[in-house]
Amino acid sequence: MAALSNLISTGRITDQGADADAYPCYAGAGYDSRDCQQIQKYYNRPGFLIGKAGSMQAFNWEDLGNQRCTLEGANEWNMQCQFGRTPAFAVDVHVPDDIQKALAFASQHNLRVVIKSTGHDYFGRSTAPGALLIWLHNFQGQLETKMTFTPSGCDASSQTVDPVITVTGGKTWDDVYPKVDQDFNGKYCIVAGYCIDIGAAGGYTLGGGHSILSTVFGLAVDNVLEMTVVTADGQLLTANSCQNKDLFWALRGGGGGTFGVVTSITFDAAGWGGYHFYNPAFGFSFMFLKLADAGSTRASPPFDQLLKEFTDMEVASRVLARPFANVGTYYKHYDRLECADVFLRQDWRSWSDTTGIYDGFYAGSRVALGSRLIPVTSLVQSRTTAQTILAGASKLGQLATFGFLHINGNGVRNNPHAADTSVTPAWRKSGWHAILVTGWDGSTSEEDIAFVKGLLESGTQVWRDAYPDSGAYFNEASTTEPNWQQAFWGSNYPRLQQIKKTVDPNGMFVCSQCVGSESWDATGNCRI
Structure with missing residues (x-):
């Protein structure tokens, strides 16, 4: 070295x-x-x-x-x-x-x-x-905001109407949020992560990136205008809608650690300002139901009905007391969620302290996940959907933390940039992103870890069986996801695979269940 x-x-x-x-x-x-x-x-x-x-x-x-x-x-x-x-x-x-x-x-x-x-x-x-x-933690570069932006190599017709912010490889959302507030005077926000310790130009965005604002403004990748990336052959490339277009498409949902080292991302800012969202983490899901379809500040009836189905099922409090405690909290503070704009203008930390919803993400944990994108059509049969979700979660009992991320809405389902991204098309048909989380400590034996993971897998399989034509979120899914190519990317996978072969023909970048990793063994170090 x-x-x-x-x-x-x-x-x-x-x-x-x-x-x-x-x-x-x-x-x-x-x-x-x-x-x-x-x-x-x-x-x-x-x-x-x-x-x-x-x-x-x-x-x-x-x-x-x-x-x-x-x-x-x-x-x-x-x-x-x-x-x-x-x-x-x-x-x-x-x-x-x-x-x-x-x-x-x-x-x-x-x-x-x-x-x-x-x-x-x-x-x-x-x-x-x-x-x-x-x-990339110490990668240099300042956060840069502009009131208008024309992607490199594009003509004036591609100039943005909204402001933009460019973030570099080492920045976190904790760096980005104050900059957006300060430079845009609270009039614009950015579709970004809940946890402030997430890298703004890293795997969160490259894998899709869901947000509390996704219901209105789409996924993080829907709001990306340009990226710079160092590819395996050492070239520093600019990728946008006018140059390196295939690579740009692949980077917008094809996953981190796969196509190159991203050094910067330029995001389109959303003109619905005053948002201060800080790290609500796993306890947040039921708060978000008031952010329904674009232009609405009230939850759609199917979501309200689904929540009521959960609270009516006594099994929820018996089998999954901790995960479903938040349902009661949601209704207790229901009036405070009537107006999304007022709700979002509050600082997350003070709001979560008041409601008791915030549990936090604890670094230093040992965790495993399972998830499924729940089709929006399933909400028509709210009781059946509630029973199915409970059936999966109850496989782990008290070993599970159970969360929902509400991603339904025109921002995701009818996003004008959907065809320009490589996330699974299942995102565009889903109403909920359902997650199971379990964990263990450092003293747990390998046998007990395998047992817990087995329970997690059986619970996740219930959801796969119920919604076989859907998919899963690349960044928050099971590490043993079967047919992961279909689950994470659906019909987009063959094109992603071809782009991977073009920009990284020798397989320099290999990661678990990433594009092209089927050519390598379980360690990722030996080609099959």
């Missing part, structure tokens, strides 16, 4: 052994009591993990069996700090030239490359043992 280090102009090479999560807390040459105290204080905070190249916010993607370097392991006298699933080396890139030289080095030495922005990743696609990691 010394040769690569000499090539990098502004960044650096990190040795993941010394940079592992809790390395200073392990007995031996690396032990440092002062550093260990800081780690113990901030260990489960996203900001701490984002600032370490090899750290993932879901620790099961650092674990490789008992091989890990987490804090709980440091408390066991016979444990050693081990890489686990963490790559041995990461390139801390600051400018495009750093990325280009790192990819050239990887190509020369036949190395697999994975890409990490913040590590907010439920699939472990941002890490892999044996790979070279491109770390």
Whole structure:
């Protein structure tokens, strides 16, 4: 790696052994009591993990069996700090030239490359043992807003009506939201993530990106105007509707870590201002039902009826007490949700403190997900739909956290840019995105983890069987999703596969259940 280090102009090479999560807390040459105290204080905070190249916010993607370097392991006298699933080396890139030289080095030495922005990743696609990691946290560049924008290479007829904001690879939504508020005077918002620790130009957007505002303004990818990306051959390309159009289409929903290293994204801002949404996470789903079809501030009757079906089913409180506690909270504060505009003008944190809905996303957890996009047509039979969703969730009982993300509305279903994106067409026919989440701690045995995952899979399968022609959200789905190509991309997959072969013919970028990964074994390191 010394040769690569000499090539990098502004960044650096990190040795993941010394940079592992809790390395200073392990007995031996690396032990440092002062550093260990800081780690113990901030260990489960996203900001701490984002600032370490090899750290993932879901620790099961650092674990490789008992091989890990987490804090709980440091408390066991016979444990050693081990890489686990963490790559041995990461390139801390600051400018495009750093990325280009790192990819050239990887190509020369036949190395697999994975890409990490913040590590907010439920699939472990941002890490892999044996790979070279491109770390974008310190990537340079300022947030830039403009009142009008013409994509590069386009004529004046492509100029936007709304303002835009361009974000670079290392920025999070916590950086973006204040900038939008400040520069656009509360008159415009951006379709973006709930959790502020998500990378704004990373996998969230590249995988589709749902938002509380999706019902009106569509998915995040529906609002992307331009991207810059370094491809496997080292080219820094601009992709938009006028140049590199196939690549632009693929990047708008084809998933992160697949087609290249995205260095910037330009988003169209939405002219319905005053939104301050901060990190509602898993407890939020039932709050969003007042954001129905575009132009409406009241929920459509089928959604209200479906919620009432849940509350009428006593099994919900018996079998799934924690997940369904939020239904009662939703109705308790129903009047406060009558007007979407008033609701959204409140700061998320203060609102969630008042209602008790906010549970938060806890970094340092170990989680697994299962999900399905529920067709909007199913809402006609609200009781049957409620029973089906409960049947899947009840497979896990108290082991599950159960959430809905309301994505119904003209913003998603009838978005004018739908054909210009590569997300599964099932998004455009869905009313709800239903999720099952389960987890475990670091002391759980491999046998018990397999048992819990088996329950999760059986619950998710209930939903697959009920809605076989639908799909699942690439960023929030089961890691064992059968026929994942169809589930994540549907009829778009053959075109995505061809674009992948064109821009990355040697398979430099490989990640779990990503476009082209069927050509590789389960480790992602050996071609089949």
